[in-house]
Amino acid sequence: MTRNIYEQHLDRNDANYLPLTPLTYLRRSAQVYPDRIAQIHGDRRITWAETYERCRRFASALQKQGIGLGDTVAVMAPNVPALFEAHFAVLMVGGVLNALNTRLDAAALTFILNHGEAKVLITDRELNDVMKDAVADLGRDIFVVDIDDPEYTGDNDHLGTVEYEDFIAAGDPGYEWSYPADEWQACCLNYTSGTTGNPKGVVYSHRGAYLISTGNALAWNIPSHPVYLWTLPMFHCNGWGFPWTVAMVAGTSVCLRRVDAGNIFRAIAEHKVNHFCGAPIVLGMLINATAEQRRNFDHPVKVMTAGAPPPAAVLLKMEREGFDVTHVYGLTECYGPAVVCAPQDGWSLLADEVRAETKSRQGVPYHMLEDLMVADAGTLEPVPRDGETMGEVFMRGNLIMKGYLKNPDATDAAFAGGWFHTGDLGVWHPDGYIQLKDRSKDVIISGGENISSIEVEGVLYKHPAVITAAVVAKPDEKWGETPCAFVELKPGVEVTADEIIAFCRERLAKFKCPRYVVFGDIPKTSTGKIQKFKLRDMLPED
């Protein structure tokens, strides 16, 4: 077959084709806005020019340590400059950043460090108790860099022989980084929380990191120079891509070692923070903050939330507090958020409760996610857009991971049929918005009827005494399964199980109402996700 006229001498070359990489965002902001503040951490202010120089030194230091193409660099840290900078420096040498979940135990960390074959570990002194054990069990040597953050005042020992600032100071500030040879090259490794079995290592590409950045800007209408607060851990899907997004729009990244309502309000008031992300648990912190924790602010603050479908009641309360909440949905496998509940003009006219319910749906694809559907898990046939028929959520496009590291079977299963299988169950509304009903493993099947734990939780959150609620299946001789509610109450409030159940009966079909209610603390991950697998171990006896 002859080539058409457009296929002759119009090839890619060095002038017209460069691999997409978020590194160009950092370089551009350093060149165009050298003196703008890139990072705020305690009393420190680091400009974009300085950040770029620090990243180049960091990259150079890694290279001297032998780190190059395809080598993994693990970082165990809260949201501090070293972790932010690792999102660029590791990529500059062709390496892969593995940001570790700071809440993991030593055994899980040992597994991850060995599975990911990390050659360098950069670890914050506060976390050295657990890291010490994890490193001791590696069965091999690993080069350790300690982060000795002045904002941390505890007294743990160092684990390695060099401190982060000294490590990068020895690097070359003029280090010339290279583009990846191919934009499909790996840049990050993030382990799923792995509720069953070993965690899986999700691998991101430079192309995907580049595109999640523009996706975030478009989905959230981020203008130039936002002030972004790090309430979301950077180890969680690389902070949903926000280190790169903030670099792209030359914003200011406000670090935060400890996420609590007082710190958040203080940052909003002092640094004029106007954007932050967080699981609904963070929203809950804010609406339940004490008078001492609160600060007045009069500028608009936008909040992006995900991680669990936020209860309508929480969304509504946030709105009343003056926060503009955008609800997004995603998984580690899709760079964090890849679906957004994009607001529609008419929504402002809806009654409060209806609007909050509407905004708690997961929504529509990001601009950079090519396809999203709710479909039959077996046939991949899309379900009707009737808001009722349940199916599995499938995605396809440039915001989907490369695959699971060293796990071809899991990778193939995740991509079977040319779609990424999320494992989430939901419905498709007539307006094209999807709404999650449950993780497939969290559905409660009672008397043959499916019960969405999310639906029941939504009702529980409406109860004025409830701060957090989770519903799981309790094995039942008669019904197969029956819903059991776990509930955290506001301090000082008393309410009985019967009152909770009666509250549900007024709002739900009887078979969906919890038969059991357990009061007390609910176990959560560091990102505020409720750990239902732990609740299943805490089920009451009959």
Added chain:
Amino acid sequence: MTRNIYEQHLDRNDANYLPLTPLTYLRRSAQVYPDRIAQIHGDRRITWAETYERCRRFASALQKQGIGLGDTVAVMAPNVPALFEAHFAVLMVGGVLNALNTRLDAAALTFILNHGEAKVLITDRELNDVMKDAVADLGRDIFVVDIDDPEYTGDNDHLGTVEYEDFIAAGDPGYEWSYPADEWQACCLNYTSGTTGNPKGVVYSHRGAYLISTGNALAWNIPSHPVYLWTLPMFHCNGWGFPWTVAMVAGTSVCLRRVDAGNIFRAIAEHKVNHFCGAPIVLGMLINATAEQRRNFDHPVKVMTAGAPPPAAVLLKMEREGFDVTHVYGLTECYGPAVVCAPQDGWSLLADEVRAETKSRQGVPYHMLEDLMVADAGTLEPVPRDGETMGEVFMRGNLIMKGYLKNPDATDAAFAGGWFHTGDLGVWHPDGYIQLKDRSKDVIISGGENISSIEVEGVLYKHPAVITAAVVAKPDEKWGETPCAFVELKPGVEVTADEIIAFCRERLAKFKCPRYVVFGDIPKTSTGKIQKFKLRDMLPED
């Protein structure tokens, strides 16, 4: 060499890698905002769902006509829905859109249609006089679709046998378009104005069209749902990519058959237009508008201008009229704008004149243009960032064309050394902003000294009587060349050549001042670019 762990079983597949194409923006807006107005044209309102359906019908009709991969579809039209829709429909079948410059003569059009091998011509009835001659000289058959726009009330004949609305009505509204097999696939063909010799056909890719869209949104801080007015011809670098940008952000595209101050002010007042683009000539129209042409408006209106460095005086007047002007720079070869004079915080504090001068610089790379430099044309060695040393402007990155169609020599020359050679001359300021001093062929060399025609024009524009000014080299026995000024005056104002020269002497080194001043109309292209090659034929005798 063994592959590293990230190169094993982590390949591209149908679920995680899709070619970047602006077609996904159209589909998304149609699905997420089906009832929002996509196009306004006269009394017509066309929603995004309708636009998508019309494009699918259009694509299907093209396919029935035999149009497929690598086939060229030419469109000769002002800014009407058919041309907007062609930016999607032609791409859906794998074709290449060639939007024709409506000001060209028949001979140039015949050349372009044959060089681009257009198989279908879609032509607006208003332009059929010239198209008739162009088609008659083709020496081959071409399938012609007439656009019979109700907004055009003249009485030209049809050229073909089918009208656009009938043509697309016969297409399938459910037509399933395909992604390009490769995002590098050609999608558009734009001919340069070709001041010497035959015009060159600049070829764009789906990838580039996708990226110029996000580039425009980031450079201009475009939020969701702008109302965009088509003052810039869509045949000019595909309207700088704005058909795709507007689709991406689900904006409203306000068509405009005829660009004049009255129509622009009316659209701003009636449709709440808040974004438009145009050459400085359009800005000139607005600041010189009559009281009858003006309309009051109280919403912010952003204007993107390029095509020639806007005189500081024009920028300043626009600002005083309440327009927020962003200055961009580019060429057909870089999808239109690829460089932006990104505003800095401190600029609002500058004195008016200084700020206007500052904003008239060309600026810094778009987020999606990887590299920009001013360098020695021979060695490609960057010039010092001193704001004084002249060099040629070079660009590199994903906003650079695939190349020139059927012109390997010109393509190779344009990309020599791995950079795109713009042919523009300029300086690099210490803050990284570039400023054009001239096209290399427009520099005047007088007594061995380089004179920037742009610098002299900038002074002429400050004269209160001057509407348009252009300076070209006049051959001179003594000096080699000497500057000759062409000047258009405001209606009813009288001024002598001596007064103009004296005005320049007060503001410029004597050797830079025009020795000759010619009053009268200055020939311009349809996009408002001054045609200096014509002025060179109009030089006065000594």
